[in-house]
Amino acid sequence: MLFKIKSLSKKFGKTYVLKNINLEIENDEKIVIIGPSGSGKSTFLRCLSTLEETTSGEIFFQDIKLNSKNTKKIQGKIGMVFQNFQLFDNLTVLENITLAPVLNKIMSKEEAYKQARIYLKQIHLDKKENEYPNDLSGGQKQRVAIIRTLMMNPEVILFDEPTSALDPEMINEVLALIMEVSKKNITMIVVTHELNFAYDFATRVLFMDKGRIVEDGDKEQIFHHPKTDRLQQFLDNIK
Amino acid sequence: MEQFLDAFYKTFIYEDRYLYFLEGLKYTLIIALFSCILGLIFGILTSVIRDYHKQTNKLAILSKICDIYVYIIRGTPTLLQLMILYYVVFKTSTISPIIVGILTFGINSGAYTSEIFRAGFDGIDKGQREACKTLGLNYLKTMKHVIFPQALTKIFPALGNEIITLVKETSIAGYVGIVELIKASDIISSRTYDYFFPLIVSALVYLLLTYLLSKIMKLMERKLNHAI
Numbered sequence A: 001m002l003f004k005i006k007s008l009s010k011k012f013g014k015t016y017v018l019k020n021i022n023l024e025i026e027n028d029e030k031i032v033i034i035g036p037s038g039s040g041k042s043t044f045l046r047c048l049s050t051l052e053e054t055t056s057g058e059i060f061f062q063d064i065k066l067n068s069k070n071t072k073k074i075q076g077k078i079g080m081v082f083q084n085f086q087l088f089d090n091l092t093v094l095e096n097i098t099l100a101p102v103l104n105k106i107m108s109k110e111e112a113y114k115q116a117r118i119y120l121k122q123i124h125l126d127k128k129e130n131e132y133p134n135d136l137s138g139g140q141k142q143r144v145a146i147i148r149t150l151m152m153n154p155e156v157i158l159f160d161e162p163t164s165a166l167d168p169e170m171i172n173e174v175l176a177l178i179m180e181v182s183k184k185n186i187t188m189i190v191v192t193h194e195l196n197f198a199y200d201f202a203t204r205v206l207f208m209d210k211g212r213i214v215e216d217g218d219k220e221q222i223f224h225h226p227k228t229d230r231l232q233q234f235l236d237n238i239k
Numbered sequence B: 001m002e003q004f005l006d007a008f009y010k011t012f013i014y015e016d017r018y019l020y021f022l023e024g025l026k027y028t029l030i031i032a033l034f035s036c037i038l039g040l041i042f043g044i045l046t047s048v049i050r051d052y053h054k055q056t057n058k059l060a061i062l063s064k065i066c067d068i069y070v071y072i073i074r075g076t077p078t079l080l081q082l083m084i085l086y087y088v089v090f091k092t093s094t095i096s097p098i099i100v101g102i103l104t105f106g107i108n109s110g111a112y113t114s115e116i117f118r119a120g121f122d123g124i125d126k127g128q129r130e131a132c133k134t135l136g137l138n139y140l141k142t143m144k145h146v147i148f149p150q151a152l153t154k155i156f157p158a159l160g161n162e163i164i165t166l167v168k169e170t171s172i173a174g175y176v177g178i179v180e181l182i183k184a185s186d187i188i189s190s191r192t193y194d195y196f197f198p199l200i201v202s203a204l205v206y207l208l209l210t211y212l213l214s215k216i217m218k219l220m221e222r223k224l225n226h227a228i
């Protein structure tokens, strides 16, 4: 088991944003999380990646309890792709991709460069390796960010609305790369509003509302046979 | 006209007085250069400690000390700091006034530089640190490779201003007997009873210095910006 989440709650100030979430996530699952704005999707991912401390409850990652003491043990194993890319503007594309694996001594600089170039070629950005992020389009930035995460050989990658900051014509190139990555033996959890993509990609779909996981099932069930009115309404609104 | 030439002669030529100016300029430059380096070191060190505390909650006491240092220095006049160091702290020691000057201006500039860097670090999108964290980079690696370089580009103009301010402020070093540029011109005025030339020349030298400095900073800034 990859993640075991036990009665996870999170509050900001006085309001609970996540309420008693219990969930188990197996290796290699491809999970999509859907839900209305403010339902806690981002906060949930941020708790899984330890960017946010939990208020109560526990999260185990490969039997390691996630807390500030164990950050070293999970170093780079839980990758994250952000809505607004978060590439490092002071570094070139190649440096962005190779910074973490080299500094963390996962690879030598030569190995990292070699691996990075293989990836860059796959996404047809090999000619851009010496350019800076500001010279790339949004879609290119996000694809570089995905590769940067892959370079750490993570067990799981969390995607928080990876295409919602992109112009429409760039969405597909990013989704295509995510589909490509999903062929690997790697667990992926994607928060997205792209339902067509979700349908192609997911082996499991979670519907969140008001800080709870309201439905949890395969895509057939979630998209075609919702059990709750809330999910039905959400799907009607989004279509 | 004759009077004018005579004053010029007395100020610069007679008894090789121009050497006073050169000597004064030399000390102004030495003090400015070394206190600038010291200021940068203090400023970077204290701002990183304060930032480390802000990000991790560790080093609370050290960070508090840095806060107090910045608070005291920014809350008191530089001249007072110079006098305290010279007449109180190093009263009995035989340490050269030049060193006292360098220390004073270094400590002083360090506090202002610390605030400039702090604003720079705070100005970086916190998502950058989060990206580093999910890539398994620790605080120091994140600071060194991502936050510091980006902050430096942003604060460069402010840093340039601080350095120019520092160069001008070294002019009070004369109060503790250091013969820097202003003091040199003062000495000469007291002999010639003419203030015009010595003061104008000092002003021109300072203008030239600050002009050159701002040119250099502009060049470096362009280089930094080019990388981004």
Ligand SMILES: Nc1ncnc2c1ncn2[C@@H]1O[C@H](COP(=O)(O)OP(=O)(O)OP(=O)(O)O)[C@@H](O)[C@H]1O
Pocket (backbone or CB within 6 Å): A012, A013, A017, A035, A036, A037, A038, A039, A040, A041, A042, A043, A044
């Ligand atoms: N750092 C924070 N401080 C205070 N409140 C926060 C913070 N982060 C999120 N919230 C609140 O928590 C709730 C859940 O936010 P979250 O970003 O997790 O929702 P979301 O499902 O990702 O929404 P969206 O689809 O708009 O991205 C919102 O009401 C939000 O205002």
Ligand SMILES: [Mg+2]
Pocket (backbone or CB within 6 Å): A041, A042, A043, A160, A161
């Ligand atoms: Mg969100």
